Amino acid sequence: MLGQMMSQPLLISSMVAHAGKFHSDRDIISVETDGSVTKTNWQNVEKRARLLASALGKLGLKAGDRAATIAWNNHRHLEIYFGVSGAEYICHTINPRLIPEQIAYIINHAEDQILFIDKTFLPIAVGLKDHLKTVKNIVLMGARDEEALTALPNILFYEDLIADGDDSYEWPSFDENAASSLCYTSGTTGHPKGVLYSHRSTMLHSFCVVAPDSLSLSAIDNVLPVVPMFHVNAWGLPYAAAMTGAQLTLPGPGLDGVSLKNLINNYGVTLAAGVPTLWQGLLIALRETGEKLKTLDRTIIGGAACPLSLIIAFEDDYNVNIIHAWGMTETSPLGSVNRPLTKHLNQTDTETDQMAVKQGRPPFGIDLRICDDEGQVLPNDTKAQGELQVRGLWVVEGYFKAETETLNADGWFPTGDVANLDNDGFMQITDRAKDVIKSGGEWISSIDLENLAIGHEDILDAAVIGAKHEKWGERPLLLAVKAEGSELTEDELLAIYPNKVAKWWIPDRVIFVTELPHGGTGKLLKNKLRDAYENVLLD
Numbered sequence: 022m023l024g025q026m027m028s029q030p031l032l033i034s035s036m037v038a039h040a041g042k043f044h045s046d047r048d049i050i051s052v053e054t055d056g057s058v059t060k061t062n063w064q065n066v067e068k069r070a071r072l073l074a075s076a077l078g079k080l081g082l083k084a085g086d087r088a089a090t091i092a093w094n095n096h097r098h099l100e101i102y103f104g105v106s107g108a109e110y111i112c113h114t115i116n117p118r119l120i121p122e123q124i125a126y127i128i129n130h131a132e133d134q135i136l137f138i139d140k141t142f143l144p145i146a147v148g149l150k151d152h153l154k155t156v157k158n159i160v161l162m163g164a165r166d167e168e169a170l171t172a173l174p175n176i177l178f179y180e181d182l183i184a185d186g187d188d189s190y191e192w193p194s195f196d197e198n199a200a201s202s203l204c205y206t207s208g209t210t211g212h213p214k215g216v217l218y219s220h221r222s223t224m225l226h227s228f229c230v231v232a233p234d235s236l237s238l239s240a241i242d243n244v245l246p247v248v249p250m251f252h253v254n255a256w257g258l259p260y261a262a263a264m265t266g267a268q269l270t271l272p273g274p275g276l277d278g279v280s281l282k283n284l285i286n287n288y289g290v291t292l293a294a295g296v297p298t299l300w301q302g303l304l305i306a307l308r309e310t311g312e313k314l315k316t317l318d319r320t321i322i323g324g325a326a327c328p329l330s331l332i333i334a335f336e337d338d339y340n341v342n343i344i345h346a347w348g349m350t351e352t353s354p355l356g357s358v359n360r361p362l363t364k365h366l367n368q369t370d371t372e373t374d375q376m377a378v379k380q381g382r383p384p385f386g387i388d389l390r391i392c393d394d395e396g397q398v399l400p401n402d403t404k405a406q407g408e409l410q411v412r413g414l415w416v417v418e419g420y421f422k423a424e425t426e427t428l429n430a431d432g433w434f435p436t437g438d439v440a441n442l443d444n445d446g447f448m449q450i451t452d453r454a455k456d457v458i459k460s461g462g463e464w465i466s467s468i469d470l471e472n473l474a475i476g477h478e479d480i481l482d483a484a485v486i487g488a489k490h491e492k493w494g495e496r497p498l499l500l501a502v503k504a505e506g507s508e509l510t511e512d513e514l515l516a517i518y519p520n521k522v523a524k525w526w527i528p529d530r531v532i533f534v535t536e537l538p539h540g541g542t543g544k545l546l547k548n549k550l551r552d553a554y555e556n557v558l559l560d
């Protein structure tokens with residue numbers, strides 16, 4: 022017989038098993054919902070993940086069942102990540118910032134069997150409970166709590182489940198293509214769409230995350246995922262940390278600049294990750310107190326374009342290297358990372374600045390291209406710009422339970438971002454074709470806002486665009502055409518939104534115009550509107 026190698030499935034449980042065995046005493050710092058700090062380690066996380074996995078089996082979960090979370094970044098959420106996926110259930114993380122109707126839609130669409138919540142989100146669970154069609158148990162992520170019992174008499178408690186778990190439970194082995202986690206994106210039109218990750222894709226993505234030309238994670242790192250665990254698996258950092266045995270510092274609900282500064286300095290964080298808005302907040306807190314970041318070596322910024330001023334401030338004033346990255350829920354999320362090639366090492370300052378604002382180049386495992394409106398592939402010459410398309414080892418093939426095709430005819434995923442590429446694959450996002458606005462890392466549907474505005478009896482036409490905003494990156498701006506003779510005011514028009522959309526979706530400003538530009542097929546020409554109005558909130 023010819024020689025061959027062992028065949029072991031790529032399973033998420035093996036990452037936490039490795040961390041529990043070989044990095045057992047490495048700290049996991051976790052800020053609880055009440056602000057107190059818990060210190061645990063990888064050995065405990067692995068053990069409690071197994072206890073949880075066995076307890077879920079006792080509750081009747083079957084392979085492939087979905088277990089949902091509405092939770093902050095904390096050690097119980099981490100245990101759920103590994104316990105649920107490790108036992109061949111699917112960990113479905115839910116964004117608590119969505120409006121209740123969307124959360125109910127997502128839970129019912131996913132057919133979640135069980136829902137884990139942090140205490141902060143008890144009111145959400147109370148509001149949801151009569152609308153959930155498949156959830157059999159709601160679990161409070163903590164010890165027995167009388168207030169929770171009063172609010173939801175059938176609620177279960179996480180610590181009771183752990184106490185009821187079986188310590189002899191061993192991680193099962195199964196097909197690496199089995200689904201491991203589920204995350205819905207609202208960065209598309211219509212209902213949120215689910216992206217179902219597999220054990221295999223998650224493992225391959227994790228190998229990429231830890232690589233030197235990506236986020237370069239090692240056993241001596243202390244990682245602060247500020248990016249929530251409900252946003253694309255916290256960019257894969259919980260898995261990458263387990264794989265390398267890095268320390269995790271989990272910030273809980275405190276994402277303001279002062280809390281982040283204290284966590285970084287008190288616990289010796291070396292690597293942090295999050296959207297630009299959060300780092301602006303950190304910068305303000307640092308400037309106000311005059312403190313430095315003693316241990317922070319590098320920060321991954323993605324989810325929205327990172328302003329050059331932020332990159333320069335962190336590098337020059339705090340000696341922190343900013344790594345600009347791009348990705349999507351559909352790409353696990355790592356799609357490109359801004360890491361230099363040899364030829365970039367001796368650049369002038371101007372060249373370095375021009376490079377810094379790019380979203381970076383694809384790591385091995387990802388391929389990028391840009392296409393024009395007819396689907397023709399455009400050259401990688403930095404001048405041509407077109408829709409960014411992606412394919413790779415950890416890119417979505419079809420949305421969860423989708424009825425329509427997700428990929429192009431030739432197998433690429435159209436991102437809805439508009440970009441240019443250079444010959445080395447360095448990519449720069451120049452615009453967005455999709456009708457959604459990103460404010461502080463969270464999506465706002467311009468179409469929903471437009472439809473509500475057009476529903477007002479005095480409004481003939483309406484368009485909502487993302488206008489640039491110093492703190493939030495983008496904020497919605499409503500452009501509206503009034504009926505002749507109408508004396509409708511900005512405040513009166515904005516009064517249509519409360520109770521219909523989340524408060525933070527309400528446009529910052531209304532500008533009344535006499536007409537809006539439409540193309541040949543009647544579609545709003547938002548590019549023209551963006552050109553004319555995208556800077557009005559900066560003044």
Ligand code: AMP
Nearest residue numbers: 208323324325326346347348349350450
């Ligand atoms: P999400 O699925 O919520 O992670 O959002 C993905 C989208 O966020 C992308 O399609 C982009 O529109 C945007 N995005 C992510 N990273 C960046 C970045 N570094 N610069 C600009 N836009 C970004």
